[in-house]
Structure formats: structure tokens, C-alpha cells
Amino acid sequence: MNKESKHALLKEAFTARHYQSKLIKSISDIVTDDDTIPDIADPEPDTPKLYGRIALLTGHNEKQPGAWIKDPSLRESEFTFYNKVFDIVIDRGLDNVEFKRFNRTYGGGYTEEINRVYKEIDEFNPTFVIDGHFNGGGGAYSMVMYYQQSKISRRVADAMSVPFANAFGLRNYNIEEGKESIPALISGENGYYSMVKAKCPSVLLEPFFGDHLQSAAKVADLGHKGYASLLVESIKLGLSVILSD
Numbered sequence: 019m020n021k022e023s024k025h026a027l028l029k030e031a032f033t034a035r036h037y038q039s040k041l042i043k044s045i046s047d048i049v050t051d052d053d054t055i056p057d058i059a060d061p062e063p064d065t066p067k068l069y070g071r072i073a074l075l076t077g078h079n080e081k082q083p084g085a086w087i088k089d090p091s092l093r094e095s096e097f098t099f100y101n102k103v104f105d106i107v108i109d110r111g112l113d114n115v116e117f118k119r120f121n122r123t124y125g126g127g128y129t130e131e132i133n134r135v136y137k138e139i140d141e142f143n144p145t146f147v148i149d150g151h152f153n154g155g156g157g158a159y160s161m162v163m164y165y166q167q168s169k170i171s172r173r174v175a176d177a178m179s180v181p182f183a184n185a186f187g188l189r190n191y192n193i194e195e196g197k198e199s200i201p202a203l204i205s206g207e208n209g210y211y212s213m214v215k216a217k218c219p220s221v222l223l224e225p226f227f228g229d230h231l232q233s234a235a236k237v238a239d240l241g242h243k244g245y246a247s248l249l250v251e252s253i254k255l256g257l258s259v260i261l262s263d
């Protein structure tokens with residue numbers, strides 16, 4: 019080290035010490051013996067309350083990925099689409115909510131796949147299960163399905179259906195009079211087993227048809243991020259039903 023830089027360093031060290039002592043002096047001027055100094059070693063307990071542990075179950079599996087979104091700018095299966103959307107939801111998070119994504123593995127048929135994945139889901143011990151799908155067949159309506167016997171799941175599904183139906187501008191079968199049997203899953207229907215297998219409120223999302231052109235265009239327009247935002251809005255409504263139960 020040459021003389022100049024040594025001198026500069028010493029000057030810097032002196033200046034720092036000078037300001038430090040000035041700062042200590044001004045703090046001792048402010049704080050008198052009478053002042054109550056908060057005890058920083060013993061802070062208020064602020065462990066956040068966990069409002070929910072949500073299992074995000076991607077519909078279908080890698081080999082049989084389900085229906086397709088048929089928009090020129092977004093051609094994706096249910097399996098691919100929901101894996102991406104769920105990862106965005108997990109990445110963004112929600113205060114006091116723990117999310118985990120689950121995937122069915124191919125083999126043995128639907129019942130076996132559900133049995134296998136629910137072993138993992140049960141270990142996670144969720145307060146709420148969301149099975150993510152969209153429909154195929156060109157229909158122009160929206161719904162969130164539930165196990166017919168679960169009153170709480172029905173109320174959660176009805177609440178969750180609103181942001182989707184509104185955003186897509188579709189008829190909402192959850193709240194439409196006379197159509198209430200459609201989102202209620204009965205034995206033998208697609209998705210029924212996943213819903214009854216859950217030991218907590220559960221819903222099966224079917225908010226649009228991937229091959230209904232306007233709906234497909236809307237999904238493409240929203241993108242995975244926009245759809246994830248919609249899902250989070252919907253989840254907040256569903257959670258508020260569970261928490262007020």
C-alpha cells in the first residue's frame with residue numbers, strides 16, 4: 019500500500035469514528051433515563067395464523083392430458099395448462115395460505131390414479147382441495163363442481179364460480195336457477211371419486227370449454243398469469259366460505 023492510499027484509508031476511518039461518536043451523542047441527548055425503551059429482545063408474538071393449506075391437484079396425467087384449449091396462440095391440454103397456472107399461484111402465494119401442487123401418475127385407471135395421489139394429498143393434510151380442469155365439447159357455460167352430499171363444498175363451489183363466469187362472460191351453472199344439479203357430482207360421474215376422496219371441502223374446476231372458440235380466445239388473452247389471478251380471486255372467495263363456516 020502506498021502512502022497516499024494509506025492516508026486516505028486512515029482519514030476515512032477517522033471520519034467514520036467521528037460520525038459514530040456524534041450519533042451516539044445525539045441519541046443519548048434524546049433518550050433520557052425516564053424514557054421507556056422497548057424491549058427488542060422480547061417482541062410481540064406474531065406467528066401468522068395459517069388460514070388454509072390448499073392442495074392444487076392437476077387434472078389428468080402426462081400420458082392422457084385431457085381436453086385442449088383450441089386457440090391458435092394457446093394450444094394446451096388441461097394437464098399442461100393447470101401445472102403452469104398452479105405453479106404461478108404457488109410462486110405468488112397468498113398470505114397465511116400454504117399451497118402444494120399434486121399430479122396424478124398414469125396407470126391403473128382413474129380410480130387407481132386418484133387413490134395414489136390422495137395418499138400424498140392426505141399426508142399434506144389440506145383444508146381444501148382444488149381439482150383443476152376445463153371442459154371439452156364446445157359448450158358455452160361455466161361451472162365449479164362439487165360432491166353432491168357436501169354442503170360446504172357446494173357453497174365453496176358456488177362462491178368460486180362467480181369470478182370465472184364473469185370474466186368469461188359465460189352462463190354460470192352454479193347459480194343459474196333450475197340448473198343446480200349440473201355442478202353436483204353424483205356417483206359414477208367424471209370427477210366424482212376425486213371429490214369424495216377428499217377429507218375436506220373440495221371443488222372441481224370446469225370454468226370454460228377449451229374448444230369453445232370465444233372461451234379459448236379469452237384464456238389465450240388472459241394467459242397463464244391472468245388465469246392464475248382469476249383463480250386466486252376465486253380461491254379467496256372459497257376460503258372465506260370455509261373460514262366463516
Ligand SMILES: [Zn+2]
Nearest residue numbers: 077084151152
Ligand atoms: Zn378434465
